[in-house]
Amino acid sequence: MLVRALAVWLLLFVIAVASGAARGTLLQPRLGEAKAHVVGTLAVVAIFAFVIWLLVPWVAPTLQPARLWQVGLLWLGLTIVFETALARWVLDEPWHKVVDAYNVVQGRIWILVLLTVLIWPSVAGALRR
Structure with missing residues (x-):
């Protein structure tokens, strides 16, 4: 289960990177940064939900709720860890900018992606049972 969960997470990572590139090149020039962030984040959530729903039986074939919560927590x-390490130590962002990425009061809704990867394996498992 662990290897499969890691493989799907890597796929989600690739989707997120591609979405970020598309947001920056296609959406942001047309919509501005704030609207592009919202549209891009909602698109990632929808794509993640579909991919997770599609692949959760492969990751955890028994669809046991405890296993699916483990996958979501992983x-x-x-x-x-990846986002924080990338922002802080690769892109050299100051800590306040790293934290601001999750500030919903400022219109940053990326936290929905985090909630999707946490909760959606269990939701998808329940829908597939």
Whole structure:
């Protein structure tokens, strides 16, 4: 299960990177940064939900709720660690900018992606049972 969960997380990562590139080149020039962020984030959530729904039986064939929560927690942890490490140590963003990426008061709704990777494996499993 772990190897399959990691493989799907890598696929989600590739989707997120491609979406970010599309947002920056296609949406942002037309909509502005704030609207492009919202549209791009909602698109990622929808794509992630579909991919997770499609692949969750492969990741955890028994669709046991406890296993699916483990998968969601793994994906959440990997995503937070990766995003934080990338922003802080690769892109050299200051800590306040790293934290601001999750500030819904400022219109930053990326936290929906985190909630999707956490919750959607269990939701998809329940829908498929």
